[in-house]
Amino acid sequence: MDGEPPPDGPGRVPEADTGVLLHSQGYLALLLAAALLGIPLSIVVFGFLTAVHELEHLVWHTLPASLGFEELPAWWPVMTLGVAGVLVALAVTRLPGRGGHVPATGLTVDVTPPNQVLGTALAGTASLVLGAVVGPEAPLVAVGSGLALLAVRRTKLSDDAHAMIAAAGSAAATSAVFGNPLVPVVLFLEVFGLTRRDTMLLVLPCLVSSGVGALVFTGLGDWTGLEIGALTIPDLEPAGLGMAGVVWTLPVAAVVAVATWAVFALGRRTARLAASRTMVVTVAAGLLAGGCAAVYAVVTGHSPEEAALSGQVTLPELATHPEQWSAGALVMLLICKGIAYGVCLGTFRGGPVFPAVLLGAAFGILASMWLPGIGTVSGLAVGIAAGVAVTRLPITSVVLVVLLLGDAAASQMPIVILAAVTALVIDELLMARTRDLTRGA
Structure with missing residues (x-):
């Protein structure tokens, strides 16, 4: 200048x-x-x-x-x-x-x-x-x-x-x-x-x-009157943060971090294959991702659209009407969309954040169904924060969760921060372990 x-x-x-x-x-x-x-x-x-x-x-x-x-x-x-x-x-x-x-x-x-x-x-x-x-x-x-x-x-x-x-x-x-x-x-x-x-x-x-x-x-x-499809969650009712929610934060965030890290590991492996055989690997990845969405639809009776695409359409429904998914349907969503997410990360072109938000939200909703003391809002807060943190954006994950949850975020700030930090630490440990194994090989 x-x-x-x-x-x-x-x-x-x-x-x-x-x-x-x-x-x-x-x-x-x-x-x-x-x-x-x-x-x-x-x-x-x-x-x-x-x-x-x-x-x-x-x-x-x-x-x-x-x-x-x-x-x-x-x-x-x-x-x-x-x-x-x-x-x-x-x-x-x-x-x-x-x-x-x-x-x-x-x-x-x-x-x-x-x-x-x-x-x-x-x-x-x-x-x-x-x-x-x-x-x-x-x-x-x-x-x-x-x-x-x-x-x-x-x-x-x-x-x-x-x-x-x-x-x-x-x-x-x-x-x-x-x-x-x-x-x-x-x-x-x-x-x-x-x-x-x-x-x-x-x-x-x-x-x-x-x-x-x-x-x-x-x-x-x-x-x-046109829409652009922003990443948003409609207003959530504020919810209190109990001791059980705090206790479960670390293990839930750890599970989300390990799962998201595994998805990115799959993506990195797919990217290496696609670098030398771009057409074959990219088409195969598309067929595999589409097949995962089809399996999800057949097994759960839900739309295959939920297991494909970025997740920004599914997120508001999942966050505000989680009763529409059974625990089994959420497990299938995590498996099928997780595999599709991994192969798409290595071959297609787009960003990693939106699907990480959706998968983190699904983990959080599932945790609120299975674990005592975790409400829906707390589950969403922990899951989304941990999922986005593994994309190497821990501070962004905290800000994004706060903005997505709106008024409901005020009481959840402690577990949002704990979840993001936990996920980042686990991701760093797994990355270091992978580097050590690679050098050893």
């Missing part, structure tokens, strides 16, 4: 000069640019999310009904995910950027070159619409970043300024999909792992762009 003090190393500014830089004309101009970019970016992303939402409804509701099916056939996801495997594999092998990052590695917020936006958007759309068990957050991060850089490509900004503009674009793109514009800002800071100086410089553009984006999303939603 113009007027930036001499660096204290590659791309670094001394801590003492942070206050000067924050008040510099170049940085204030960057904040204005972030705010202005938030408007067109949010309009474009609103259109993208609306299209994905409408296409999902077309594929999973309108088309089966037009073919004469009163209920979604159990085999439907086998067909859709098989097609998705072909389309995603073509995007990965034929288009720049390989369709975006592999979600099995966790959520990344790397700068996306503008020439990779199309491939990322196409691979993400095919994955999301046709039933892959991934979330929309990763494609939005990449699309927002790439479009923001495209908008400022002819400017003479420094590399640091370009990185901040890209982050602001990603924040604007994801400002509504998590149900609150604060979540992407916290997520970005956690993933970047910045110093105090860099945090100060990055947080303001992201906050400005995310806030503007949320306003645009809200206005467009009210004006058009």
